[in-house]
Every structure is written in C-alpha cells, then in structure tokens.
Amino acid sequence: MGSTDHEVLTIRGLSKSFGDHRLLVNVELACDKGEIKALVGPNGAGKTTLFDIVSGLTLADKGDVLLEGRTLVGLQPHEIAALGVARLFQDLRLFENLTVLENVLVALTPSEDEEPMAGLLCGARVAAHERCRRTKALDLLGHVGLLEQAHRFAGELSSGQQKLTALARTFASDSGLLLLDEPSTSLDSDMTERASALIRRAAAAGTAVILIEHDLTFVGRVTDRVALLNLGSILIQGSLTELNRGSLFLDSFLGSQITDSAPGAS
Amino acid sequence: MSMYAAHLVSMLSIYVVLAASLNLVAGYGGMLSAAHVVLFGVGAYALACLTSILGWPFLIALPISIVAAGSLAFVVGSLCVRLSGDFFLLATLSVHVLLQAVFANWIPVTGGPYGIGGIASPSAFGWSADSSLEKAFFTAAAAGGSLAILGRLLRSPFVRSLQAIRDNAVAAGAVGKDPLRFRRRSFMIAGAFAGLAGALYASNIGYIDPHAFALDEFVFLLAVVVVGGAGDARGPVVGTLVLFLMPEGLRLLPITAAAAANARQVLFGLLLVLAMRVRPQGLVGRYGFN
Numbered sequence: 075m076g077s078t079d080h081e082v083l084t085i086r087g088l089s090k091s092f093g094d095h096r097l098l099v100n101v102e103l104a105c106d107k108g109e110i111k112a113l114v115g116p117n118g119a120g121k122t123t124l125f126d127i128v129s130g131l132t133l134a135d136k137g138d139v140l141l142e143g144r145t146l147v148g149l150q151p152h153e154i155a156a157l158g159v160a161r162l163f164q165d166l167r168l169f170e171n172l173t174v175l176e177n178v179l180v181a182l183t184p185s186e187d188e189e190p191m192a193g194l195l196c197g198a199r200v201a202a203h204e205r206c207r208r209t210k211a212l213d214l215l216g217h218v219g220l221l222e223q224a225h226r227f228a229g230e231l232s233s234g235q236q237k238l239t240a241l242a243r244t245f246a247s248d249s250g251l252l253l254l255d256e257p258s259t260s261l262d263s264d265m266t267e268r269a270s271a272l273i274r275r276a277a278a279a280g281t282a283v284i285l286i287e288h289d290l291t292f293v294g295r296v297t298d299r300v301a302l303l304n305l306g307s308i309l310i311q312g313s314l315t316e317l318n319r320g321s322l323f324l325d326s327f328l329g330s331q332i333t334d335s336a337p338g339a340s
Numbered sequence: 341m342s343m344y345a346a347h348l349v350s351m352l353s354i355y356v357v358l359a360a361s362l363n364l365v366a367g368y369g370g371m372l373s374a375a376h377v378v379l380f381g382v383g384a385y386a387l388a389c390l391t392s393i394l395g396w397p398f399l400i401a402l403p404i405s406i407v408a409a410g411s412l413a414f415v416v417g418s419l420c421v422r423l424s425g426d427f428f429l430l431a432t433l434s435v436h437v438l439l440q441a442v443f444a445n446w447i448p449v450t451g452g453p454y455g456i457g458g459i460a461s462p463s464a465f466g467w468s469a470d471s472s473l474e475k476a477f478f479t480a481a482a483a484g485g486s487l488a489i490l491g492r493l494l495r496s497p498f499v500r501s502l503q504a505i506r507d508n509a510v511a512a513g514a515v516g517k518d519p520l521r522f523r524r525r526s527f528m529i530a531g532a533f534a535g536l537a538g539a540l541y542a543s544n545i546g547y548i549d550p551h552a553f554a555l556d557e558f559v560f561l562l563a564v565v566v567v568g569g570a571g572d573a574r575g576p577v578v579g580t581l582v583l584f585l586m587p588e589g590l591r592l593l594p595i596t597a598a599a600a601a602n603a604r605q606v607l608f609g610l611l612l613v614l615a616m617r618v619r620p621q622g623l624v625g626r627y628g629f630n
Contacts, residue, residue: 129514151513160514167511169504171571171627180504181515183497188517190525193496194489204497227626247515 082282088137099306105282110297158250170229178211181246254285258292346472353483359576361533367570370506375432378439381553383409383538391460405539413531421523443550455549563612569625
C-alpha cells in the first residue's frame, strides 16, 4: 500500500503475537488528514493493541507505523505524543489528584515552560504563557460542558464527567492524529452530542481521527468511514452504509467466528 | 531567646527544609526515597570535610556541599527512577545502606564512627555566627529562602506535570511528558536541598557522625511528611512543628532522658502508622499518601 501526501497515519503489515496467540496479523490501515475512521470489531479483536502500538506502549513484532511518512517504530510514547499523536484511553487514566483544569493544562504545556529553572528565572514569561493556556483550557472545558467543574479534582467526578475531562485533555494539544478508544462509553445523550461535536470539529480543522467504538449509532453520528477488525486482521473497509448491507460485517461485529474469511487467522 | 530555644529554631528550620525536599520527591513525585537522609548526610559531610579538614571558608564550602548532594542525587536518581513503588524504595534503601557504610568506614575523610568535629559555623564577609542566636537567625533565614524557592517551584508547570506523572505515568507520556526526565530532575533538586539542610545541620552542631543519618532519621522524616500532609506545600512545615514540639513535651514528664529518647521513637512510629491508617492525606494535605 503506497502512502499519499494527505495520509497522516499509515500502518503497513503490522503483526503482534503474545505467546502463541496472534493478536494482529498483517494489518494495513491508513487515515487521511481530516478523516474520521471508526475501527470496529468484537472484544479481543486487537483494536486497543493496535492503538498501543501506534502510541508506542507496545512494540510490534513486524510491520511499520508511519506518521506523515515518518516511522514511529522504536520511539517512546512521549516522543510520539510530541510528534502530534494524542490518545484517549479506554480506562481514561486521568490525573485524579489534579483538578479538571489542571488535567487539561498539563496537556497544553510545552516542555520549555516545564524547565524547573524557567519558573524561577523567567517567571513573568511563564506566567504570561500560563494565562494564555488557562484561557484556552477554560474555552475547551466550556465546549465539553465542564466549566463549572474546572476546579474540582478529576477523581471526584462522575464517570461521564471523567470521560469528558479525558476527552478535553486529549483534544487540548494541537495533534495531527487523534486515537480515541471508546469515546462515547459512559456518556448521556447531551454529553454524547458534545463529544461528537468535538470530534467533528477537530476533523474539520484537518485532524485525522481514528476511533474505536462499539456503538454504531455514535459511529454514524461522526463518520461513515469504517474499518472492521476481527481475529487480528482488517477484514473490510468502506462506508458504514455499504458495510451494513453485508452479513459478513454484522456477523463479525457480533463476534461470530468467520475463520475462513479472515486472512491469516489461525 | 535562650540557647535551648535558639537551638530548637535552628533544628526546626533545618528539618523543615529537609522535609520539604522529601515532600517534592515523595509527595509530589510519588517516589518514596529512603536515600534522602544520606543525601542530607552528604551535604553535612561535604561541609564538614571542606571546613574542618581543608580549612575552606564556610561561604565556599556551602555551595559545594549543595552541588555534591545534588550531583549524587542525579546519579542515584538516574539509576533508580526507572523503578516504581516497592522496587524504588528498595533500590534507594540499598543506596542508604551503601552510603551509611561509606560514612562509617571511610575514616580519612569522614572520621568513621568517631565523626568529624570542629566544623565551621556559618560565616560570610567577615561576619561569623558565633552564638546560638546568630546561628538560629542565619539558619532560619536560609530556610526561609529555601522555602520561598521551593514554594515557587511547587506552583510551577514543572511540578504540575510531576504530579501528573505520579498519578498516571502512561497518560502523562501520552500527552508528551517524559516521566524519567521529570523524576530525575525532581530527585536532583530535592537532593540539593537535602544537601543544604545537611550543611546547615553540620555548621549548627559543629560535630557529625554516621548516627545522625541513620535509618531511624528517615522514619522520622517520613513521619514529618506524612503527618503534615504529603503533596501539600504546608505539610512539611506543619509536620515538623508537630513532630518536633510533641516530643519536647516528654521533657516535662518525670522520666529519664534515655527513656524519653526511646519514647520519642515509639511516638514517631505510632504517629506514622496512625496517619497512614486514619488520615493518609495528613493534617493539612489532600493527596492520600500510601
């Protein structure tokens, strides 16, 4: 698969095994600038492992991950994040003893303002940057409806509010690629609308978004582009409408064993 | 102010700085370092060697002592920060044991079990702190300056990201923070302040030996941080006041000095266990240290 100029993420021939269990088998996937792509499939299909490999938390056995043509293989997670990959974790992983605002501010702060001596020697400059960041963070919290919770500790919020905090943190940095692992889980209808608006807004600004979702209604709200991962391989890619017509899609999504159709599946 | 009161002010000032520096790594960074007391010792021994053995002036020996402790902390930190939880504690505990052995056995430099005497009092530009009162003023001023610097650091984006790493290192990495870099730097800064506290301690007491940097001092220091409130800037101040002044009450009881010293250790242990069980966030903190 050759990468195009507007391709933000290119995954080529990616394989990963844990012992005898082949979790990912020769996965090929791409996401363009401004595209929202939903990665769907049953539990255990390897979706989160694929995200872990892209974000540098797990090493692939084989294959390559390219961000705008540059390989991410072998980089540390913080180096990958610095290149413009942001991630929403399925289990959120909030900074629970920091406030909602601080959770977002951590993601917004560049490394030059985090030098220990910067706060002591260039206090005025760092303070001015910090004021700008606070304004941006509060604006973002306003978009997700968490302005009133800004000064509450993240660990004290409801699960829906925690999900929105994690989303705000993920969207805070100006990333070229967003990896969202189940963004709609735990959200009520109002929160779901806010989350989908945030995703669409990011894509409209040119960010490539890949989201793992089980809720096809939510998928339909934000995108028509779907890739189906099952038994470690991308089985089909296309528009949600097209794929919904095929029984293969539904069978796979519901977790049926379609061993014959899965390339490389054992 | 009596000599006793002046000495108490000096010791309170020194331990506030020492506890505040441990609070940076343990409370804000989530790294419970058992090596902190020996870094305090390195600062004390460096000042003692430079002023007592080499005869260097206090004003030159003081910054060198701070740099010595900070540099050693950087080395120890670089080796240990990849570990977490119990493994980090065990690794720093082994550093404590190793340096304790150096203090007790490197006789030409540390004086071994006999220690080093004749350590220079604080002095600068022709002025010398000869009385307990002058030492107390100097030490309190140095502690005040240190707390002001540490306080500013604690409100900085550096420490905010350090706290984020403490709460969830994987998520912090996913927003571009290098956990090892933050941990290493905070460990070094805390080590430098521990070195300053050690240098102030040596210049106040005038004599040091390895017992001053033994493991029971670490237990005391940990109790100060936990009882006061780990991860809160006010915690070490409150903890030091409570744990220093509470045992002073033992002096009022009709028991011998030896019995009072033993009772002091029991009291610290009990307070530490009680704080961990009943109020892990300490008297003024919010972060539940465990």
